[in-house]
Amino acid sequence: MKSYAADAIRNVAILGHTGTGKTTIVEAALNIAGITNRFGKTEDGNTVSDYDPEEIRRKISIGASLIPIEWKSGKINFIDTPGFFDFYGEVHQALSAADIALIVVNAKSGVEVGTEKAWDLATAAGLPKMVFINGMDDENVDFDALIEELKEKFGKCIAPLQVPIREHGKFVGYVNAIKKEGRLYRETGIESCEVPAILEDDVESVHEMIKEAVADACEELMEKFFNEEPFTRDEIYSGIGMGISNAETTPVIIGSAVHSMGVGVLMDNIKDFCPPSSELRPSVKAADQKNNEETELPAKVDGPPVAQVFKTIVDSFGKLSVFRVYSGVFRKDTPLWNANKEQTEKIGQLFVVRGKEHIAVDELKAGDIGAIAKLANTSTGDTLCTKDNAYILPWINLPKPLYAQGIIPKNKGDEDKISQAISRFLEEDKTLSFKVDPETKQSVISGMGDNHLDVIVKKMEGRNKLEVDLIPLIIPYREMIKGKSDVQGRHKKQSGGAGQFGDVKMRFEPSGDLTQEYVFEQEIFGGSVPRNFWPAVEKGVRESCKHGPLAGYPVVGLKAILYDGSYHAVDSNELSFMLAAQIAFKEGFMAAKPVLLEPIMKVEILVPDEYTGDIIGDINKRGGRVLGMNAVGNKQEISAQAPYAKMVQYSIELRSLTQGRGEFTMEFDSYEEASAETSARVIEERKSQ
Numbered sequence: 001m002k003s004y005a006a007d008a009i010r011n012v013a014i015l016g017h018t019g020t021g022k023t024t025i026v027e028a029a030l031n032i033a034g035i036t037n038r039f040g041k042t043e044d045g046n047t048v049s050d051y052d053p054e055e056i057r058r059k060i061s062i063g064a065s066l067i068p069i070e071w072k073s074g075k076i077n078f079i080d081t082p083g084f085f086d087f088y089g090e091v092h093q094a095l096s097a098a099d100i101a102l103i104v105v106n107a108k109s110g111v112e113v114g115t116e117k118a119w120d121l122a123t124a125a126g127l128p129k130m131v132f133i134n135g136m137d138d139e140n141v142d143f144d145a146l147i148e149e150l151k152e153k154f155g156k157c158i159a160p161l162q163v164p165i166r167e168h169g170k171f172v173g174y175v176n177a178i179k180k181e182g183r184l185y186r187e188t189g190i191e192s193c194e195v196p197a198i199l200e201d202d203v204e205s206v207h208e209m210i211k212e213a214v215a216d217a218c219e220e221l222m223e224k225f226f227n228e229e230p231f232t233r234d235e236i237y238s239g240i241g242m243g244i245s246n247a248e249t250t251p252v253i254i255g256s257a258v259h260s261m262g263v264g265v266l267m268d269n270i271k272d273f274c275p276p277s278s279e280l281r282p283s284v285k286a287a288d289q290k291n292n293e294e295t296e297l298p299a300k301v302d303g304p305p306v307a308q309v310f311k312t313i314v315d316s317f318g319k320l321s322v323f324r325v326y327s328g329v330f331r332k333d334t335p336l337w338n339a340n341k342e343q344t345e346k347i348g349q350l351f352v353v354r355g356k357e358h359i360a361v362d363e364l365k366a367g368d369i370g371a372i373a374k375l376a377n378t379s380t381g382d383t384l385c386t387k388d389n390a391y392i393l394p395w396i397n398l399p400k401p402l403y404a405q406g407i408i409p410k411n412k413g414d415e416d417k418i419s420q421a422i423s424r425f426l427e428e429d430k431t432l433s434f435k436v437d438p439e440t441k442q443s444v445i446s447g448m449g450d451n452h453l454d455v456i457v458k459k460m461e462g463r464n465k466l467e468v469d470l471i472p473l474i475i476p477y478r479e480m481i482k483g484k485s486d487v488q489g490r491h492k493k494q495s496g497g498a499g500q501f502g503d504v505k506m507r508f509e510p511s512g513d514l515t516q517e518y519v520f521e522q523e524i525f526g527g528s529v530p531r532n533f534w535p536a537v538e539k540g541v542r543e544s545c546k547h548g549p550l551a552g553y554p555v556v557g558l559k560a561i562l563y564d565g566s567y568h569a570v571d572s573n574e575l576s577f578m579l580a581a582q583i584a585f586k587e588g589f590m591a592a593k594p595v596l597l598e599p600i601m602k603v604e605i606l607v608p609d610e611y612t613g614d615i616i617g618d619i620n621k622r623g624g625r626v627l628g629m630n631a632v633g634n635k636q637e638i639s640a641q642a643p644y645a646k647m648v649q650y651s652i653e654l655r656s657l658t659q660g661r662g663e664f665t666m667e668f669d670s671y672e673e674a675s676a677e678t679s680a681r682v683i684e685e686r687k688s689q
Contacts, residue, residue: 006367017114018083089431214239479548489584502576540581
């Protein structure tokens, strides 16, 4: 593949609700550009971008896939992203490398949840947008209603460039609303035609809409618009380009990707209207590793070579690091320095990736996207450069995994294999996490939702031949006392010769500090318990706190006071006093009003205004409490506290409550006394175990 400079490159992330045809658009583009001679279909499992076995099995995109297409003396790097919310980490990664967001809308369904989320993510990333309305061949499409819905949701920036032409109810072509010229899709190609008389008013209305959208591009055009002066065609073209660049104009293209209608026009418009990479990202902020000062790196070939890895692919052939070049030129002989890890890397071969195909290239220039195989120390987010010109680019902002489950092998003896298998997935997927909980000893895997974790499980079966089960998370409860007790613990054992004897009198009460397991004090007078046995008594308390008498959970907030006892000159030893203390602990704890504590999480929930009441009601049902609310645009940020046990499934449940429009973050806050119902249930479960 030819080497392209930034002024000939467009990096386009394709976003939208699941099922809108994003992958089909890529297939049509590949076919129209002559790169493929067959048209792959998602339902047949033979598309270029969905090549992973799980994507083929599920018939959805799971990972972001890079599809470079050479088009009319330039290059479009399409990044096909998943529409399913569980895999939105891939969308974040794609947006970090893209210059333009192409948002796909289903002509029949209109603006869906995924459309809104795609728009919000692109806006947050500071990217200009285009919209492609796919499925115009459906007989029930109301184009005017679609445009009104887009304008209502996203504002006057929406600028449709075409009006659909229908014959006998079927979508057969469009009118270019800028040129006011008709085009028909025929088997032999695209034919010119007159504007149908029935569409003249619609075309004029859309033409005015375009003028209104581009008038915001600069003061000169705005003045002409208010003075009702006509725009020249060149002014409209340049106005659209400027509007896209400053994210004030969003062109809308129509078509039917499954029939290859409108996709060639889409690529033309991307090339003609969308400014190239060199204009949309003329520079990037980076920290100079020598002095840790922020600097601007220009997107020029004569700058220092600097790139960032935004995606890692791990397969049976090894690891592939996919990166975007932000400055300079990367060649096969470029000495690589990983600025984040401060380690040297070696380029074996440079590639351009197209789905699962790796195309070897000699160089990649600023603005382009490529890949390097088998980098030993590099992971997603790392900056690659040279040691003499070392820079670190801003980290890629990814959502945190909020859905956790325990993971166990189906076959005994495979426990160690789980962490080994997951380690490779962690390289590939930064929204996945894995740990062995030091308290519960449970292996815990966390992701973005149940489908995310199910994909990992199926991949483990396919790649690693390892069968596992996902099980409920073990909640780390605690035990404490609310009252006081005064008890005696006595351990005596005779078995011939020297025996065992330990006798302690102890008081137990709350310490008032739940951050510590226990506080140990002694009030011994007269040597009833010799000083050398005090550490053994404390050890007995410490060991007992690991598994409380109530339900076997760790004890916190306890104060233990040794105030009396007795000993035997021959039979007393450290073990005897430790066992005596444990006897006293068990009796004293249960006599001092023991209670179960549950972990309480601090939750921040962001939802559209219309869901506020439902969310507050749901938090109350979970035994939580709302602490406050804060308006964020047309959304509400709700601060709350809730029991962790009731929030384990919240990522799935919030999605259901808000039709996917809600977001949340969660972190541990404190421990609080569990309700009588929860305590009874947990204690009974522990007894049965």
